[in-house]
Amino acid sequence: MDDTSRTYDVIVIGAGPVGENVADRTKAAGLSTVIVESELLGGECSYWACEPSKALLRPVLARADARRVPGLRKVVAGPLDVPAVLAHRDDIVFHWQDDDQVAWLNSVSVDIVRGHGRLDGPRQVVVTSSDGGTVRLIARHVVAVCTGTRAALPDLPGLDEVRVWTSREATSAAAVPGRLVVVGGGVVAVEMATAWRALGAEVTQLVRGEVLLPGREPFAGELVAEGLREAGVDVRFATSVTSVARQDGPDGEVRVTLADGEQLVADELLFAIGRAPRTDDLGLETIGLSPGDWLKADDTCRVGDVDDGWLYAVGDVNHRALLTHQGKYQARIAGAVIGARVNGEPLDETKWGAHVTTADSEAVPQVVFSDPEVAHVGVTAQEAERAGRRIQVVDNDFLSVAGAVQYAEDFRGKARMVVDLDRGTVVGVTFVGPGVAELLQSATVAVVGEVPVERLWHAVPPFPTISEVWLRLLEAYRG
Structure with a gap:
């Protein structure tokens, strides 16, 4: 790469799912956009986190579920086919090649600069390639930091x-x-x-x-x-x-x-x-911030500690919610906000693609792909009590849910619904048990939509499915 400089409306540092979504939205808003990446386009989630981990876990959980079904237990009693599992994992991550991601970014006309990007003063990013060449990128309007996190390690002897x-x-x-x-x-x-x-x-x-x-x-x-x-x-x-x-x-x-x-x-x-922000070698010191720190951002993902509002921090790096789906959610909003602000349009919180990331504080869904699975959204009972809310906690152990018994002969699990009594809405839900991950979106809609509990009575769960647990929770709530 030759020493040179290029000017764009928007510079995005980090080409994981978050950075890609920011770049897609800003380009769609008519802003020239470049994305900088030192590793594989697609980022941590695609190659070393969400995708490969679930590829490893899917056969594990499918076998565990099958072992709970009469007629299948003996069929799946043997060990997993390890070479096949690892080969499937390798296929899922495209054998750690990012050709498809390159093709997609090219298809939406987002430029790519490979190398390590560092801020070098306001709206300036210097990218150093693996061969030592550099290119200076200048942003007319915005630099969006989407560098994510790395694994934290302890300070241990040896x-x-x-x-x-x-x-x-x-x-x-x-x-x-x-x-x-x-x-x-x-x-x-x-x-x-x-x-x-x-x-x-x-x-x-x-x-x-x-x-x-x-x-x-x-x-x-x-x-x-x-x-x-x-x-x-x-x-x-x-x-x-x-x-x-x-x-x-x-x-x-x-x-x-x-x-x-x-x-x-x-x-x-x-x-x-735990995780640590990938900001230690980002050049934050050149704009008055501390290397290695999380970047504090507001509900539009703009960093408040930088003059003129040109810096955005989107995804894990802002420490709002360290999850890929929440980062992509932030990216969609941040991209829309950047486009609106640059184009002089008002921020409308009521339109599709609202301009504030309220879900980061009100309803963050997450699944733990363990055996049993854990799916939760909103606040726990303890969090609600600490916040001074007047709540009712409703539990069900799935034993009365016919769909759960159909799903697994020995269905061990538990569901909890946390109801805000003053508002009459569900503010937190946790499911634990086989296959409960697919219940989570209904809970997320109930929490985000602030659906009155009395209206949930009319959202009839199909019989016999695990989702009938909603009916049992509502019955227990009414007493």
């Missing part, structure tokens, strides 16, 4: 010398480790423990706290822990790692020392303890 797994290695590994230690109790830790145990690894999961999936209804973590243990995962709570070391070179055993002095030996060690 960690720098140990080739540990993060979420990237856990979703892209070419072979099943004989022994895997997973450190963490959140979504990534739970899902990867589920997947690799089912694929044949001996898995030990170390959780610093007392529960899995903190921040959700407590029963969700309890049921998932029970499922992991039944699958053969050694789940340990209140357990901390003090040091790690790899013996006999980069492919040797990993020794993990715990706070009580016990040592565990594994073939691979996965840290899944």
Whole structure:
């Protein structure tokens, strides 16, 4: 790449699903747009997170469901076809090639610059390619940072010398480790423990706290822990790692020392303890911000700590809701906002594609693809109480739901509905059990739409389906 400069209306740094959606919307608004990416177009979700993890988990959960159905249990009693599962994962991620994403961006006339992009003062981005060449990009109007996050790692003795797994290695590994230690109790830790145990690894999961999936209804973590243990995962709570070391070179055993002095030996060690923003080498210091910080953005994804309002932070990097679907939601809104502001149009919150990201604070849906699955949206009972809301908590254990019994002979799970008594609306829903992921959109519509509970009586669930749990929850609410 030769030293040169180019000018666009909008510069987007980061070509994951979020950046691609911002670029698509700004280009559709008539703004010249360029997107900068140092790795694969399509980003973390496409190659090292959502897509490959679900490709690994889908056969695991399908087999688990089949084992609960009379007539199928013996048929699926054997092990998974590991080479076929890994090959399917590789197909899902297009063998880590981004040709399709390049073709799509070309089809919507968004320019692509490959290399590491850094801010270099207001509205300026310098991109350095792998061969050392540079190009200076100048934005007439907006720079949108869509760089996402990376796996956080602890400050532990010996960690720098140990080739540990993060979420990237856990979703892209070419072979099943004989022994895997997973450190963490959140979504990534739970899902990867589920997947690799089912694929044949001996898995030990170390959780610093007392529960899995903190921040959700407590029963969700309890049921998932029970499922992991039944699958053969050694789940340990209140357990901390003090040091790690790899013996006999980069492919040797990993020794993990715990706070009580016990040592565990594994073939691979996965840290899944959280995420950190990819802003440490973004040039934030050139515009008066601190490298490595999250970028605080308002409901239109504009960064408020920068003069003249030219900087936007969209997706995980703004720390509003670290989920691909929420990031794409933000991107659609941010793209519309940028187009409207540049073109001098009023921001209309009532039209299709409203100009504020209200769902980030009111109704964030998420599925944990564990066995059992966890699906939740809105607030938990504890969160509602902390906010001073007057609520009624309604629970159902699925035993009275005919569709659940049809779905699985031993359907163990629980549903919870949190009702705001002053508003008469549902503000939070959690489902735990086989196949409950597909229930979540109905709950999301109820929460986002602020549907009065009395109206939900007239949303009749079909019989016999798992969705009949809504009727049981409403009956319990009425008492």
